[in-house]
Amino acid sequence: MKKILWKRPGFWISWASIAGLIAVFAFGFSTDPKKVPSPLIGKSAPDFVVRQLDGNQEIRLSQIKTPVVLNFWASWCVECRGEAHVLEAFHQKQKTSDKPLTVLGISIQDSEENARAFARQFGKTYFLALDDPSGSIAMDYGIYGVPETFFIDAEGNIRHKQIGGVTATLLNQQKEILFSL
Amino acid sequence: MSDLGTIALMCSLALSLYGTAVPHLGVRSNNWNLVRSVQHASILSFLLITLASAVLLEALVSNDFSIQYVWGHSSRDLPLFYKITSFWGGLEGSLLFWVLVQSFFIMIVAFRYQYTNREIIPYVLATLNGIMSFLLVLLIVWSNPLESQAVIPQDGRGLNPLLQHPAMAIHPPSLYLGFIGFSIPFAFAMGGMMRGILDNEWVLTTRRWTLLSWYFLSAGLILGGQWAYEELGWGGFWAWDPVENAALMPWLTGTAFLHSVMIQEKRNMLKIWNIVLIILTYGLTIIGTFLTRSGIINSVHSFTQSDIGPAFLVFLAIILVLAFGLLFKRIQMLESEHRMESVLCRENAFLAQNVLFVSIAFTVLLGTTFPLLAEAVRGTKLSIQAPFFNTVTAPMGYALLLLMGVGTLIPWRRTSMETLKKNFAWPFLLAFPVTALIAYGLQDQLWSWGGYIIFWLSFFVFATMVNELFRLVRIRSSQSENSATLAFLQVIRRNYRRYGGILIHFGAVLIFLGIAGKFFSLERDLTLIKDQPQTIGSYQLIFRGVREFPVENATHRAANVEVLDHNGTRLQFLNPAKSFYPTQPQPLTEVGLRRSFWEDLYLIFSSENGESGESVTLRVFINPLVGWAWMALPVFTLGIAICFLYRPGRLVARETILKERFKAAEQTMMTS
Numbered sequence: 001m002k003k004i005l006w007k008r009p010g011f012w013i014s015w016a017s018i019a020g021l022i023a024v025f026a027f028g029f030s031t032d033p034k035k036v037p038s039p040l041i042g043k044s045a046p047d048f049v050v051r052q053l054d055g056n057q058e059i060r061l062s063q064i065k066t067p068v069v070l071n072f073w074a075s076w077c078v079e080c081r082g083e084a085h086v087l088e089a090f091h092q093k094q095k096t097s098d099k100p101l102t103v104l105g106i107s108i109q110d111s112e113e114n115a116r117a118f119a120r121q122f123g124k125t126y127f128l129a130l131d132d133p134s135g136s137i138a139m140d141y142g143i144y145g146v147p148e149t150f151f152i153d154a155e156g157n158i159r160h161k162q163i164g165g166v167t168a169t170l171l172n173q174q175k176e177i178l179f180s181l
Numbered sequence: 182m183s184d185l186g187t188i189a190l191m192c193s194l195a196l197s198l199y200g201t202a203v204p205h206l207g208v209r210s211n212n213w214n215l216v217r218s219v220q221h222a223s224i225l226s227f228l229l230i231t232l233a234s235a236v237l238l239e240a241l242v243s244n245d246f247s248i249q250y251v252w253g254h255s256s257r258d259l260p261l262f263y264k265i266t267s268f269w270g271g272l273e274g275s276l277l278f279w280v281l282v283q284s285f286f287i288m289i290v291a292f293r294y295q296y297t298n299r300e301i302i303p304y305v306l307a308t309l310n311g312i313m314s315f316l317l318v319l320l321i322v323w324s325n326p327l328e329s330q331a332v333i334p335q336d337g338r339g340l341n342p343l344l345q346h347p348a349m350a351i352h353p354p355s356l357y358l359g360f361i362g363f364s365i366p367f368a369f370a371m372g373g374m375m376r377g378i379l380d381n382e383w384v385l386t387t388r389r390w391t392l393l394s395w396y397f398l399s400a401g402l403i404l405g406g407q408w409a410y411e412e413l414g415w416g417g418f419w420a421w422d423p424v425e426n427a428a429l430m431p432w433l434t435g436t437a438f439l440h441s442v443m444i445q446e447k448r449n450m451l452k453i454w455n456i457v458l459i460i461l462t463y464g465l466t467i468i469g470t471f472l473t474r475s476g477i478i479n480s481v482h483s484f485t486q487s488d489i490g491p492a493f494l495v496f497l498a499i500i501l502v503l504a505f506g507l508l509f510k511r512i513q514m515l516e517s518e519h520r521m522e523s524v525l526c527r528e529n530a531f532l533a534q535n536v537l538f539v540s541i542a543f544t545v546l547l548g549t550t551f552p553l554l555a556e557a558v559r560g561t562k563l564s565i566q567a568p569f570f571n572t573v574t575a576p577m578g579y580a581l582l583l584l585m586g587v588g589t590l591i592p593w594r595r596t597s598m599e600t601l602k603k604n605f606a607w608p609f610l611l612a613f614p615v616t617a618l619i620a621y622g623l624q625d626q627l628w629s630w631g632g633y634i635i636f637w638l639s640f641f642v643f644a645t646m647v648n649e650l651f652r653l654v655r656i657r658s659s660q661s662e663n664s665a666t667l668a669f670l671q672v673i674r675r676n677y678r679r680y681g682g683i684l685i686h687f688g689a690v691l692i693f694l695g696i697a698g699k700f701f702s703l704e705r706d707l708t709l710i711k712d713q714p715q716t717i718g719s720y721q722l723i724f725r726g727v728r729e730f731p732v733e734n735a736t737h738r739a740a741n742v743e744v745l746d747h748n749g750t751r752l753q754f755l756n757p758a759k760s761f762y763p764t765q766p767q768p769l770t771e772v773g774l775r776r777s778f779w780e781d782l783y784l785i786f787s788s789e790n791g792e793s794g795e796s797v798t799l800r801v802f803i804n805p806l807v808g809w810a811w812m813a814l815p816v817f818t819l820g821i822a823i824c825f826l827y828r829p830g831r832l833v834a835r836e837t838i839l840k841e842r843f844k845a846a847e848q849t850m851m852t853s
């Protein structure tokens with residue numbers, strides 16, 4: 001029994017998939033994956049209230065009087081492990097600094113247990129919190145992936161956004177910029 | 182010198198274009214001498230590309246920085262070994278390596294199958310030469326490794342230190358061999374469809390090519406994992422990075438293909454499906470290369486990017502359109518006469534396995550390209566990271582592991598519940614107490630469902646294999662009154678192909694166990710004060726001081742750590758370090774690694790605290806079973822070697838007859 005070619009479902013599915021794949025790839029040339037523009041730079045940082053991961057202290061972003069390093073992370077994220085120690089060391093340095101910054105870490109797409117275990121493993125002592133289950137903070141900040149770090153000045157304006165792990169050099173540089181404003 | 186190499190490449194391109202067009206002419210005019218000429222062209226082409234490769238190699242070894250590629254990927258202080266491996270350390274060089282191997286394979290195909298596959302070989306050669314022409318155009322126009330520069334620098338920029346690792350000598354070539362190898366079954370499938378011969382010839386003929394390609398791809402992936410584990414310093418071996426996914430996708434469909442061609446061989450079914458699978462597999466090798474080289478997708482470690490992307494995309498589009506076009510042209514000839522006879526049969530186990538492999542490949546492709554898709558459709562940037570891949574692929578992975586136990590043991594065509602019981606009852610039951618025992622042994626660790634599911638399944642699969650072997654040996658020795666050892670050897674000999682396959686499955690179980698081990702890995706940041714012991718797991722670590730010493734072209738600054746077991750007996754000294762390369766601004770991590778049968782102790786030097794060198798912070802991992810995954814490689818090697826020895830009887834008979842016939846015909850032609 002002969003079946004007409006274009007009556008086969010596979011015929012159209014195959015051609016549509018090929019066309020779709022090629023079109024998506026072709027589109028890829030028009031964008032630069034490393035460039036993730038943030039419309040938030042220069043604007044005031046979206047406010048939020050979070051509860052501490054270990055403890056009951058609550059914190060509201062707009063009530064922090066110092067500049068803030070706001071780091072988005074997750075326990076499953078490989079690059080976050082690389083920067084964990086850098087952030088913690090930076091936080092420790094703030095205790096003795098005459099111009100202290102606040103380091104704030106928000107874990108997204110994560111479970112409370114895993115986030116806690118991660119914080120313990122890496123000896124994180126700065127303020128850590130979990131994004132709410134619907135991920136509304138990550139949404140407000142337009143998080144593209146983890147880790148991402150926002151540098152917020154004392155007036156609550158976002159000055160810089162870093163995609164990928166941070167280095168000690170970058171943190172110090174950005175701190176200088178935040179205090180020179 | 183470099184001009185000589187470029188000219189050689191251009192001549193080779195001319196020969197490949199000749200090889201693409203002439204076989205068609207030869208067949209049309211019924212002139213076998215034209216087809217013959219393509220054989221000779223393939224030898225010449227291979228020699229020319231060898232010449233071009235020799236020019237590049239010579240330039241690398243002799244520090245000829247007038248060649249851009251040598252300047253960009255090597256330096257005077259680079260050890261000779263890595264000067265040689267930097268041949269494939271960058272995009273341009275690796276493409277030349279690709280072309281070199283491809284031309285070698287074409288030469289083999291041109292001669293090996295001239296008599297045995299005479300009907301389709303002209304079309305196969307035309308397809309392979311078409312692929313070759315395209316690669317050569319890419320090489321010459323967009324990424325010529327022999328391009329020279331006017332100003333000759335004093336020294337090169339050096340090879341990326343991450344690539345200075347012994348695994349890098351074998352891992353990329355191994356992957357390429359796998360990628361390129363799949364072009365052979367692909368070309369035979371295309372040749373068969375062009376000629377309109379759609380029996381099982383192409384499947385049987387290319388069986389060994391498929392096995393070898395699969396092996397090299399697997400070896401490449403395992404070595405890549407090992408490299409990531411030892412060199413990238415985050416304690417794991419797989420991160421679902423687009424570059425990794427690129428190599429995994431063709432492996433997944435290739436593995437499905439490897440299995441489903443057996444159904445075509447045994448039962449004459451799934452003919453269309455097999456052609457689809459080989460098109461997908463070959464297409465995915467091109468997609469993978471495209472994704473990693475075009476720079477359209479964000480990756481933590483895509484090492485080289487260039488403007489080769491659009492050309493590669495055109496190549497991909499041509500391949501997919503031609504291949505599927507041919508398939509639909511011939512689809513009616515491919516419909517199979519056989520139907521499944523029962524739900525419980527090996528065919529269905531294979532089919533389920535196929536569906537799972539292809540689903541995983543699809544998931545990985547979707548996850549890897551989804552950021553592009555989302556941006557194209559919605560204009561939003563997002564990224565898909567490890568949790569998506571882990572969550573979606575884990576259950577499919579478990580199901581595959583289960584099928585690995587079931588598939589090899591249920592008979593073809595149909596089976597009964599009784600047979601199932603006989604084969605699976607005690608492995609099924611025994612797997613529970615064994616898993617419980619492992620759980621008891623690991624009780625102080627984190628609870629992980631995934632880990633225990635893999636333990637249960639792994640033991641189940643392992644036990645079914647042992648059970649089956651025991652059963653057959655017992656039957657055999659009672660029938661022949663031979664000793665058990667002799668009976669064992671006889672059982673293996675009678676169907677060694679099958680036991681090669683089972684051995685490979687055993688290797689796959691080892692990989693699964695390595696993955697399960699990661700579920701139970703321990704990870705801590707430890708601050709060690711000089712000469713004060715600290716306990717972690719069953720080890721005691723004592724920091725003895727910071728040392729600095731040269732290693733090849735780098736300087737290592739290492740924490741000297743004494744490792745003792747829980748009784749206080751010294752096991753060894755480990756030196757986790759930061760390495761400083763003269764050409765690199767940032768230090769790299771050198772892992773301090775102690776391997777043992779059950780677990781790895783894995784140390785990373787995080788920081789020195791204070792100026793006096795009295796205390797250091799280390800990141801410590803204890804990774805159970807990870808080393809087992811690497812053991813899969815020798816097991817695969819043995820298993821593939823066994824399968825490779827086997828040749829289907831039908832194929833041998835057919836090839837002998839055809840060879841004699843054509844040789845005799847040629848003799849008469851020459852004498853007359």
